[in-house]
Structure formats: C-alpha cells, structure tokens
Amino acid sequence: MTDLAPESGTAAPGNAQPGGGNAQAYSVSELAFALKRTIEDAYGFVRLRGELSKVTFHGNGHVYLDIKDERASISGVIWKGNVRQLNVRPETGLEVIVTGKVTTFPGRSQYQIIIETMEPAGMGALLAQLERLKARLAAEGLFAADRKRPLPAMPRVIGVVTSPTGAVIRDILHRIRDRWPCRVIVWPVVVQGDQAAAQVRAAIQGFDALPPGGPIPRPDLLIVARGGGSVEDLWPFNDEALARAVAATTIPLISAVGHETDTTLIDFVSDRRAPTPTAAAEMATPVFAELAAQVADYSRRMTQCGERTLEHRRTRLSAAARGLPRPTDLMAIATQRLDLVAGRLGAALEKNVAAHRQDHVRVASRLRPGLLERPIQVGRQRLGASAERLAPAVRRRLERSADRMAGVEKLGLLLERPIQNGAQRLAASADRLAPAVHRRLERSVERLVALEKLRLSLNPDGPLSRGFARIHDAEGRLIRSAGAMSAGEAVRMHFADGDRQAVVDGAASLPPGVAAPPAPRPAPPRPARPKPGDPGQGDLF
Structure with a gap:
C-alpha cells in the first residue's frame, strides 16, 4: 500500500490535531490520488454480484452503469475494448456477476469498479434476458412469416x-x-x-x-x-x-x-x-427414387392421354366420314362427260383437217411460179437503178459516218462508266425480261428466216449457178437487151465461177416471128444536189 510521506516534524493527514498546529496542508488532488492508490492496492481484483441499473452506452463505445443490491450501489464502467468480449449484453434489471478492479474517479471523488468480465448470476437471468431479446427482435419483424423464403426443390x-x-x-x-x-x-x-x-x-x-x-x-x-x-x-x-x-x-x-x-x-x-x-x-x-417414379408415372399417364385423344379423334373422323358422299359418286358425272367428249374428239379432228386441206388446194391452184417472175424483174431493175444513183451518196455517207464514229468513240470513253451502270441495270432487267425476250426472239428468228429465203430467191447471182450469165458494158452498166449492144462494143460477162471479156461481133439475129425486145428505157436524169439551205429531199440514211 502506498501513502504520502510527510516532512520531518509533521504528522500524517489522518493524525493531524484538531487545532491544526504545524500539520502540513495537502491539496485536493494529492489527497484524491492518495486515496485512489490506497483503494487500488487494497482491492486490486474483486468479484462482485448485483443488479444492473442506469445502463448507458456512450457514443465512444464505453458502457457506464451502476451495480446495486438492497442496501448499496457502486458505479461501474466497461471500456470499449472489453464490451465486445462480454458474454451477455448489459441491460437494466439484469443480475450479473462481474470481475474487475476497484478504483476512484478523482474528478468527482467517487469510487467505481472497472469491469473486465460479466456473466449472468443464474439461469433465470439468462432466460429473462433471452425473452427480452426475443421480444425486441420480434418487434423488428425478424420472426415474421412473410419474410421466410421457400427452400429450393x-x-x-x-x-x-x-x-x-x-x-x-x-x-x-x-x-x-x-x-x-x-x-x-x-x-x-x-x-x-x-x-x-x-x-x-x-x-x-x-x-x-x-x-x-x-x-x-x-x-x-x-x-x-x-x-x-x-x-x-x-x-x-x-x-x-x-x-x-x-x-x-x-x-x-x-x-x-x-x-x-x-x-x-x-x-x-x-x-x-x-x-x-x-x-x-x-x-x-x-428422394431421387420417388422423383424417378413420379416422372415415370407422368410419362405413362401422358402416353395414355395421347392414345385416348387419338382414339377419340379417330372415332369422330369415322362418324364424319359416314355422312360424306363417296368419291366415286362425286366423279361419276364428270367421268361420263369426259368419255362422251373423248368419243367425239377423233371425228372432229378429221373433219377439221379435211376442211383445211380443201382450203389449201383452193389457194394452191392459183399460185404459179410465173406470177413472181415479173415482180422479180421489176425489182431487179429498180435495185440496179437505185444502186447506181446511191453509190456516190453512200460513199459520202460512209465518210461522214466514219467521222461520227470517231466522235462516238471519244464520247464512249466519257460514257463508259454510265454505260457500265446501265449495262448492270440492263442485265438485271434482262433477267426479269428473259422469258418474254426469248419468245420475241423466236418470232424474230422465224421472220428473219423467211426474209432470208426471200432474199435468196431475189438474189441476182442466184441464176448464175444454173448456167446463166450477166452482161455489163464497159462502164459497168447492166445490159438488158440485145438491141442495146452495137458491133465491136466491149462487154464483160459475169458467170458463177468468174468474169470474161468479150466483143460484140455484129447485129443480133432473131428467129422468124419473134419481135425484137423493146429498147431499154433511158435512165432518168440524176437530180441535182440541193444547195446549202435549200430544203429538198433528204438522203435515205
């Protein structure tokens, strides 16, 4: 135990005379801390039993309380580090047994116990504390049935x-x-x-x-x-x-x-x-076995339901089929009509062929090869005259066309890209129009074949292959009659396999009773070329 040591010639504070005498005067702090050391040395570790009251949880984590019994009370404090280690929560009215050391608080000259451990004084106190905790948690709704979650199946x-x-x-x-x-x-x-x-x-x-x-x-x-x-x-x-x-x-x-x-x-x-x-x-x-059996039972019931459904639908279909007419009855009338029409079809086709045959014979009797000779001759004459008149104009037209083609080539370089785009669009359009175009091409081919046959029939070189010859004068004009030639005139004879030069040796002799052919009609004068700015007949191109 520690105490203050008075100076020589003085008495301790507890032994001072009532009159004071020469006793030394201590300060309040010296006396308070002397009492603190004395109490801590005398009661360094105590075990105390009592009821808690005035329990206060401070904001800094410390707990302040009083421990009392029927006749006395002592203040207590639980520091923040010891609060988390307590086995019970301090509550007013709880009877506990605490362990700690007794000390004083000099600021208020009161003694207190620093509590280190706390435990309930008996089972009744524990159960009472548990009931109070249950009531508080229930009031917060932690026991409510609506917050219970279902367990996973x-x-x-x-x-x-x-x-x-x-x-x-x-x-x-x-x-x-x-x-x-x-x-x-x-x-x-x-x-x-x-x-x-x-x-x-x-x-x-x-x-x-x-x-x-x-x-x-x-x-x-x-x-x-x-x-x-x-x-x-x-x-x-x-x-x-x-x-x-x-x-x-x-x-x-x-x-x-x-x-x-x-x-x-x-x-x-x-x-x-x-x-x-x-x-x-x-x-x-x-239970896995129960789930497997349940799944098997569901599968069996599903199969039975499907079979019953199919049987029900089959019965309904059979009942509906009995009310419908038979297919043979529905097709009987149409079959009879088809047989009747098929029986008349052969005779109708023969009658139609006979009628067309009569029309063909009637028209063919009026057609003769001689009917085409005169138009052919006239066309040949017109063709020769037109060729002679149009040769210079055609040459000039070709020259101008060549110049235009050169310009077109230059323009084509500029239009190459648009033309490519147009070609792509044309190709897409052609894909859509291919069937219609194909049909039109077939008809055009047929017309072209007919025209080709007509051209071959009107070709002036065609008769040359059959032994005929075509005679031209020195200037290249076609000679159409013997009277148009004079003795000693040079002519050119065109055969199928080549040309030959010849000279007319005398007047033409005709068999008796054959009239001389008419003199060839002189060629019409060539029209003069119109002057610039003078409106006239345009060229054929």
Missing part, C-alpha cells in the same frame, strides 16, 4: 455449418447421399463455448459472400446443425449478432440445433426449423 450445392468431428455431420452426409445426389460443402466451426457464436456467424457470412460461378460454388441452401445439450451448451445460438446474420443472409437457411424439444434464437429467425440434423437433411433434399 432440388438443390445442387448444400452448405453445412457444424463441427467436422461430431456425429451430426456424418448423419447429414449419410442421409443426403441416400436421398439426393448433390454436392455438400462443410464449413467447420466449434459449436460450444465462447467462440462458437462468432465462428458460426462468420461461416454464414462467408457462404453468403461467395459469388455465383466462382471457384467455390455458391450453396443453394444452408444448414446450421448441432447435437443436443444443456441450455448452457446451446447458449451461443441465442446470440443477437448471430440471429441478425441469419436474418441478413440471402441464402435459405435451415436451423437444426439440438433435439426436438430444444429451442434457440436462430430457430425463430431461420427460414425453416428442423427438430434434428437428420430431419434437416430430409427437408433439404427430395
């Missing part, structure tokens, strides 16, 4: 929070293995003692923090399990922080703590309570 992953060495985990794994093939992830924790509540809470929060699709699969369902025991053994599952963690998790949770008669706080907060850990495994998983 066929979970793929189940998370189990329990001790890895007890019989509970073996019972759960064995039951799940017999009922449903799924993956089970065990988070090992202690289920009894001061650290049990914190470890179980950390396991639930750890499962809830797993991301979907991560390396560790996120469970579809959680089971918190523990075997039976006394109220003290199961007390960690009455922790408020653990109950709030169970309520905050997003994974459906089954509480399986203790036996059927045991009840803890997390049983009210969890989504489903199981009387035993084995029952929790049965709640979490369906």
Whole structure:
C-alpha cells in the first residue's frame, strides 16, 4: 500500500490535531490520488454480484452503469475494448456477476469498479434476458412469416455449418447421399463455448459472400446443425449478432440445433426449423427414387392421354366420314362427260383437217411460179437503178459516218462508266425480261428466216449457178437487151465461177416471128444536189 510521506516534524493527514498546529496542508488532488492508490492496492481484483441499473452506452463505445443490491450501489464502467468480449449484453434489471478492479474517479471523488468480465448470476437471468431479446427482435419483424423464403426443390450445392468431428455431420452426409445426389460443402466451426457464436456467424457470412460461378460454388441452401445439450451448451445460438446474420443472409437457411424439444434464437429467425440434423437433411433434399417414379408415372399417364385423344379423334373422323358422299359418286358425272367428249374428239379432228386441206388446194391452184417472175424483174431493175444513183451518196455517207464514229468513240470513253451502270441495270432487267425476250426472239428468228429465203430467191447471182450469165458494158452498166449492144462494143460477162471479156461481133439475129425486145428505157436524169439551205429531199440514211 502506498501513502504520502510527510516532512520531518509533521504528522500524517489522518493524525493531524484538531487545532491544526504545524500539520502540513495537502491539496485536493494529492489527497484524491492518495486515496485512489490506497483503494487500488487494497482491492486490486474483486468479484462482485448485483443488479444492473442506469445502463448507458456512450457514443465512444464505453458502457457506464451502476451495480446495486438492497442496501448499496457502486458505479461501474466497461471500456470499449472489453464490451465486445462480454458474454451477455448489459441491460437494466439484469443480475450479473462481474470481475474487475476497484478504483476512484478523482474528478468527482467517487469510487467505481472497472469491469473486465460479466456473466449472468443464474439461469433465470439468462432466460429473462433471452425473452427480452426475443421480444425486441420480434418487434423488428425478424420472426415474421412473410419474410421466410421457400427452400429450393432440388438443390445442387448444400452448405453445412457444424463441427467436422461430431456425429451430426456424418448423419447429414449419410442421409443426403441416400436421398439426393448433390454436392455438400462443410464449413467447420466449434459449436460450444465462447467462440462458437462468432465462428458460426462468420461461416454464414462467408457462404453468403461467395459469388455465383466462382471457384467455390455458391450453396443453394444452408444448414446450421448441432447435437443436443444443456441450455448452457446451446447458449451461443441465442446470440443477437448471430440471429441478425441469419436474418441478413440471402441464402435459405435451415436451423437444426439440438433435439426436438430444444429451442434457440436462430430457430425463430431461420427460414425453416428442423427438430434434428437428420430431419434437416430430409427437408433439404427430395428422394431421387420417388422423383424417378413420379416422372415415370407422368410419362405413362401422358402416353395414355395421347392414345385416348387419338382414339377419340379417330372415332369422330369415322362418324364424319359416314355422312360424306363417296368419291366415286362425286366423279361419276364428270367421268361420263369426259368419255362422251373423248368419243367425239377423233371425228372432229378429221373433219377439221379435211376442211383445211380443201382450203389449201383452193389457194394452191392459183399460185404459179410465173406470177413472181415479173415482180422479180421489176425489182431487179429498180435495185440496179437505185444502186447506181446511191453509190456516190453512200460513199459520202460512209465518210461522214466514219467521222461520227470517231466522235462516238471519244464520247464512249466519257460514257463508259454510265454505260457500265446501265449495262448492270440492263442485265438485271434482262433477267426479269428473259422469258418474254426469248419468245420475241423466236418470232424474230422465224421472220428473219423467211426474209432470208426471200432474199435468196431475189438474189441476182442466184441464176448464175444454173448456167446463166450477166452482161455489163464497159462502164459497168447492166445490159438488158440485145438491141442495146452495137458491133465491136466491149462487154464483160459475169458467170458463177468468174468474169470474161468479150466483143460484140455484129447485129443480133432473131428467129422468124419473134419481135425484137423493146429498147431499154433511158435512165432518168440524176437530180441535182440541193444547195446549202435549200430544203429538198433528204438522203435515205
């Protein structure tokens, strides 16, 4: 024990004479701290039992309270570092046993106890505290039925929070293995003692923090399990922080703590309570054999329903078919009409052919080769005259056309791109118009063939291959009669295989009774070329 040492010739404060004398005067601080040291040395560690009152949770984390009994009261303080380690939450009216050291607060000259540990004074106090906590959580709505989530019907992953060495985990794994093939992830924790509540809470929060699709699969369902025991053994599952963690998790949770008669706080907060850990495994998983049998039964019933439906439709179809006429009856009249028309078709075709044959004979009797000779001669004469008149004009026209073609080539270079685009569009249009164009081309080919036959028949060189010859004078004019030639005149004879020069030797002699052919008609005078600016007949091009 420590005390203040008075100077020589003075007495201690407690031994000072009433008159004062020569006793030294101490300051209030010296006396207060002397008493503080004296009390701390005398009561360094005490165990105190009493009822809590005036419990105040300060904003800095400290807790201030009073401990009292029937005749006395003492102030107490719990520092922030010790609040988190308490087994019970300080509440007014709770009877507790605290452990700490007695000291004084010099600022108010009062003594107090610094509390380090706190525990309920008896089971009645624990249960009373639990009831008050249950009432508070129920008022917050944590026990409401509408917040209970349904359990997944066929979970793929189940998370189990329990001790890895007890019989509970073996019972759960064995039951799940017999009922449903799924993956089970065990988070090992202690289920009894001061650290049990914190470890179980950390396991639930750890499962809830797993991301979907991560390396560790996120469970579809959680089971918190523990075997039976006394109220003290199961007390960690009455922790408020653990109950709030169970309520905050997003994974459906089954509480399986203790036996059927045991009840803890997390049983009210969890989504489903199981009387035993084995029952929790049965709640979490369906029976695979029962599902397979149910699926087989559904398949059988579906097959039967399909067969009944087909039979019903078949019956309705048969009934409807009986009310419809037979196909042979519907086609009988049309068949008779077809047979009648087919019988008259042959005679009608023969009659039609005979009528056309008569028309052909009537027209063919009026057609003779001589009818075409005169038009051919006239056309030959006109063709020769026109060729002679048009030769110079054609030559000039060709020269101008050559100049125009040169200009067109230059213009074509400028229009090459538009022409290509037009060709592409024309090709697209041609694809659409190909059938119609094809038909028109066929008709044009037929007309062209007919014209070619007519050209060959009117060709002046055609008779040369049959032994005839064509005679021209020295200037190249065609000689059409013998009277147009004079003796000694040079002429050119054109045969099918070449030309020959000849000289007329005398007057032409005609057989008796044959009149001389008429003299050739003189060629009409060639019209003069119109002067520039004088409107006249244009050229044929």
